[in-house]
Amino acid sequence: MSRLLDWPSKLAVPVQNVWAAAKARPLWRKPLSPVLIAGMIGFALSGAASFLIAHYLDAHTIQAELNLLGDNRRLVLQNELTNLEQMILTVAHRFDTPDQEMARPEFNRIVNQSRDVFSPIFEIDWAPRVRRRWRSLHEIKATREGLAGYHISMLDPDGKPIPAPEQEEYFPVYYAQNTIEMPLTYGVDMGSDPVQKEAMERSGDSGRIAATPLVESFTSSGLQPAVYVFVPVYAFDSPHEKVEDRRRDLRGFIRGAFLPSTLIDRILSKVKPPRGLDIYFFQQGAGQDARPFHVSSSLLRSAPAGVRFRAGLEAGLHWTGEVTLADTRWTMIVVPVPGGSPLINHERARTALGTGLLLTVAFMIYMDFSRRHISVILLFDGLAIRLFDGFKLLECCVTRYVGGATELCNPVMWDMRDTARRWSKFAET
Numbered sequence: 537m538s539r540l541l542d543w544p545s546k547l548a549v550p551v552q553n554v555w556a557a558a559k560a561r562p563l564w565r566k567p568l569s570p571v572l573i574a575g576m577i578g579f580a581l582s583g584a585a586s587f588l589i590a591h592y593l594d595a596h597t598i599q600a601e602l603n604l605l606g607d608n609r610r611l612v613l614q615n616e617l618t619n620l621e622q623m624i625l626t627v628a629h630r631f632d633t634p635d636q637e638m639a640r641p642e643f644n645r646i647v648n649q650s651r652d653v654f655s656p657i658f659e660i661d662w663a664p665r666v667r668r669r670w671r672s673l674h675e676i677k678a679t680r681e682g683l684a685g686y687h688i689s690m691l692d693p694d695g696k697p698i699p700a701p702e703q704e705e706y707f708p709v710y711y712a713q714n715t716i717e718m719p720l721t722y723g724v725d726m727g728s729d730p731v732q733k734e735a736m737e738r739s740g741d742s743g744r745i746a747a748t749p750l751v752e753s754f755t756s757s758g759l760q761p762a763v764y765v766f767v768p769v770y771a772f773d774s775p776h777e778k779v780e781d782r783r784r785d786l787r788g789f790i791r792g793a794f795l796p797s798t799l800i801d802r803i804l805s806k807v808k809p810p811r812g813l814d815i816y817f818f819q820q821g822a823g824q825d826a827r828p829f830h831v832s833s834s835l836l837r838s839a840p841a842g843v844r845f846r847a848g849l850e851a852g853l854h855w856t857g858e859v860t861l862a863d864t865r866w867t868m869i870v871v872p873v874p875g876g877s878p879l880i881n882h883e884r885a886r887t888a889l890g891t892g893l894l895l896t897v898a899f900m901i902y903m904d905f906s907r908r909h910i911s912v913i914l915l916f917d918g919l920a921i922r923l924f925d926g927f928k929l930l931e932c933c934v935t936r937y938v939g940g941a942t943e944l945c946n947p948v949m950w951d952m953r954d955t956a957r958r959w960s961k962f963a964e965t
Contacts, residue, residue, distance in 0.1 A: 570903065579896055599853065602813075606855030606870035609807060609815065613868070614859045616803045620658065620792065621745060621765070621862060627660060628767040628790040638662075640681065640711055647713040658794030662711035663726050665788045668704055675723075678710065683722050690728035691721070695754035700725050707736065707789060726791060732764050738863070739766040740786050741779050747862035749819055750829050755795070761829055765792040765862050796866075797830045804832050812873040814841040816849055820865040824850075834873050841873075 630646050631638055647660055666674045671688060678686035688708045689697035700706060707726045727733040731751050739746035745767050753762035770776050771785040800817065814837075816828040824847035833841040846869065850856070855870040 579893065581892060581896075583892075599855075602853065602855050602870065602872065605813060606857055606868075609804060609813070609870065610857040610859055610868060612807055613800065613803055616799070617859060617861045620794070620799075624660065624765055624767050624790055624792040625745065628769055631662070631769045631787070631790070632772060634772050638711075643711040644713060658792055658799070659712065659714040661709045661713075661726075661791045661793070663707040663789050663791060664710055665786055666706045666708060668702060668706075671706065674708075678723070686723050688725055689721075689723050690725050691754070697721055697724055700728060709791075726764075726789065732766075735764065736766050736789055739789070740768045740782060743768060743770075743776060743782055745862045747864045749864065750796070753793075760795055760797070762793055762795055763861065763864075766790070800830055800832055805835070812836045813870050814873055816844065816846075816869045816871070818846060818867040818869070820867070822846060822867060828869075836873060 627643075627646055643662060664674075666688065675687055687697075688700045688706050690700045692698050705727075708723045709721065709726065710723075712722065727736060729751070731748050735746045735748040745765060747766070748764045750761035750763060752759045755762075767790045768782070769787045769790060770782060771787055774781070774785045776782040776785050796817070804815065812834050814834055815832040817830045817832070818826055818828050824845070826846050827843055828846075831841050831843060849869045849871055853872060857868050857870075858865050859868060860866075
């Protein structure tokens with residue numbers, strides 16, 4: 537029992553010895569091995585080289601590739617928007633004939649032919665100019681053509697048509713071809729919407745195609761931002777070089793309407809292969825604290841990308857470009873998907889780091905092997921030198937006879953010590 541109780545005291549002795557040795561010479565005061573020093577230097581240089589490559593070379597390469605991919609998507613989108621403009625202009629030019637009226641079947645045929653060439657995902661309408669004195673006759677004519685219950689109207693806050701108030705002129709939807717989610721409402725006055733009216737006036741006075749900014753419009757899925765594009769149609773073979781002539785001879789407008797989110801996603805979904813890019817779209821003149829009106833998420837995402845402010849997008853890796861629709865512009869900002877884009881791989885930095893580490897380890901192994909080899913050589917050299925010195929000492933020994941006794945003397949050893957003292961004692965004997 538006493539032996540069992542004495543084990544703490546016995547254990548304390550070696551622990552105290554280890555602690556005393558550590559205090560006598562701490563670890564940080566021990567000399568580092570040259571192999572360890574070389575390894576630390578090699579690891580540091582490998583890490584520094586990898587960081588520099590990732591920060592400078594890879595960053596420039598990634599930005600250059602992002603610029604190329606962003607501009608590629610801009611060109612694809614711009615091409616489709618230009619096709620949309622061309623379709624509306626094509627239909628408008630077909631109205632530039634001596635006939636003051638185009639039949640409804642002819643309008644449908646022209647639009648369907650254009651859809652085979654251009655983008656089909658939008659609505660296209662014809663809105664004639666109707667003076668106040670011709671309002672009743674216009675409504676009667678539309679009813680006779682098969683538009684039962686046709687009246688010039690406007691939309692209330694709930695999106696339902698109500699009779700339009702008396703005014704000098706109207707631009708009601710008379711012909712229409714619709715392939716999108718927006719409800720088709722004949723007779724609705726385009727000028728009853730202030731945003732559309734402003735674009736119509738701009739287009740009619742300039743004689744050019746004009747577009748609205750985003751307008752919250754009623755769809756089958758609720759309110760969604762829509763864009764309306766207008767092309768004026770004037771009286772055939774009449775001068776309209778001046779604004780006054782254009783206002784006098786204006787016959788009506790061809791209007792194109794589409795949902796930007798649907799159109800953009802459909803266009804960009806054709807770009808293959810996906811590269812892990814999110815594209816944010818902003819209206820013209822959007823500030824740093826503006827939200828995008830649409831986000832086109834990468835096809836590599838399992839969930840849609842979140843909404844981010846413009847300032848946050850431009851603070852990181854990004855590409856910025858613009859697309860035009862008529863006389864308006866949209867800003868598109870392309871950013872890689874965080875942690876999921878094959879664009880950001882830092883392959884060269886990883887290669888440099890791996891190569892540097894392998895070379896460092898190989899050099900450490902070589903240094904350790906060389907150190908051990910040299911130690912063995914020095915050990916054998918030391919033994920040989922000692923043996924050689926031993927033989928020389930034996931040759932230098934002399935025999936002295938003192939009082940009948942034999943004494944072996946080594947003058948070399950006397951020289952190494954106090955030679956004078958030894959020789960004085962030797963002389964006295």
